[in-house]
Amino acid sequence: MTAPLFPRVAIIGLGLIGSSLARCFQADPTLAGTVVAADRSDAVCARVLDLGLAAEAGTDAAAAVTGADLVILAVPIGACAALAAEIGPRLKPGAILTDVGSVKESVVRDMLPHLAAGVHFVPGHPIAGTEHSGPDAGFASLFQGRWCILTPPAGTDPDAVERVATLWRRCGSMVEVMEPGHHDRVLAITSHLPHLIAYTIVGTATDLEEHLQSAVIRFSASGFRDFTRIAASDPVMWRDIFLNNREAVLEIIQRFTEDLTALQRAIRWGEGETLEALFTRTRAIRRGIIDAKQA
Numbered sequence: 001m002t003a004p005l006f007p008r009v010a011i012i013g014l015g016l017i018g019s020s021l022a023r024c025f026q027a028d029p030t031l032a033g034t035v036v037a038a039d040r041s042d043a044v045c046a047r048v049l050d051l052g053l054a055a056e057a058g059t060d061a062a063a064a065v066t067g068a069d070l071v072i073l074a075v076p077i078g079a080c081a082a083l084a085a086e087i088g089p090r091l092k093p094g095a096i097l098t099d100v101g102s103v104k105e106s107v108v109r110d111m112l113p114h115l116a117a118g119v120h121f122v123p124g125h126p127i128a129g130t131e132h133s134g135p136d137a138g139f140a141s142l143f144q145g146r147w148c149i150l151t152p153p154a155g156t157d158p159d160a161v162e163r164v165a166t167l168w169r170r171c172g173s174m175v176e177v178m179e180p181g182h183h184d185r186v187l188a189i190t191s192h193l194p195h196l197i198a199y200t201i202v203g204t205a206t207d208l209e210e211h212l213q214s215a216v217i218r219f220s221a222s223g224f225r226d227f228t229r230i231a232a233s234d235p236v237m238w239r240d241i242f243l244n245n246r247e248a249v250l251e252i253i254q255r256f257t258e259d260l261t262a263l264q265r266a267i268r269w270g271e272g273e274t275l276e277a278l279f280t281r282t283r284a285i286r287r288g289i290i291d292a293k294q295a
């Protein structure tokens with residue numbers, strides 16, 4: 001039998017993303033020899049063992065990473081700095097540390113200072129997810145056909161980057177390597193702004209008078225429903241994303257606000273051709289996404 005890609009893997013945080021990765025390891029034993037899990041919740045650890053997702057599961061992250069060849073942090077990004085401080089001294093020389101956080105510049109800034117020179121840090125972000133959380137929400141095909149962006153700091157060992165890229169490819173993903181700041185600006189427009197808009201629309205609807213509110217729910221299939229799905233995403237995760245990608249998100253909100261004001265003006269002055277030209281352009285973008293199989 002061929003040796004596994006990583007003899008010993010520790011996953012910290014067994015929610016949607018962590019447990020999906022654990023299911024990938026479960027489905028393909030050539031990826032990891034032994035998988036150990038750590039989560040701050042006893043209930044999550046018990047569930048992980050019930051599901052057979054790890055050989056061991058406990059609340060002590062530092063113990064879990066001891067001797068691991070690959071450590072995957074799959075916790076909200078606000079927890080990364082403290083966890084790096086906790087596990088940093090216990091990582092073995094040559095170990096690879098990666099994460100799955102949705103913002104990359106702040107994660108690199110917060111974690112790197114806690115890592116010894118012999119540890120390879122390869123931050124990552126799978127562009128895959130759902131609005132569900134917890135170990136029961138995960139599934140092995142989550143990453144199939146989705147991009148995973150890796151943002152290794154300058155000077156990272158290329159072999160370590162390649163091993164993490166290989167892991168993601170074997171979980172079904174396509175891999176792109178990017179500079180962390182570029183990642184954060186791209187995601188501000190493709191993911192963070194759409195979530196902010198969804199949170200705003202659903203928030204506005206819940207502030208409506210009661211009689212309007214019930215009609216909104218009854219006739220939600222007209223577009224509102226799609227926003228409610230996005231706005232049901234994990235509150236802690238999204239709080240951390242906005243606090244940690246502050247500059248890029250503020251810049252994109254500024255541009256969005258200007259464009260919205262232009263549309264408001266077009267509606268006010270009856271400029272149908274302005275509206276139609278924009279809607280024609282945006283329809284083409286949707287077709288491009290379908291052609292790229294990212295719909």
Ligand code: NAP
Nearest residue numbers: 013015016017039040074075076077101102129130133134
């Ligand atoms: P999740 O389902 O909420 O799971 C996170 C798990 O980590 C929970 O069990 C949580 O416990 C645990 N945790 C929190 N702080 C911890 C700590 N200090 N030590 C140990 N465990 C801790 O979240 P997720 O959706 O998998 O997201 C995890 C990461 O993936 C986030 O950084 C997010 O930005 C990124 N990501 C998410 C998506 C998505 O669509 N969900 C997509 C791509 C990337 P509690 O429940 O007790 O807090």
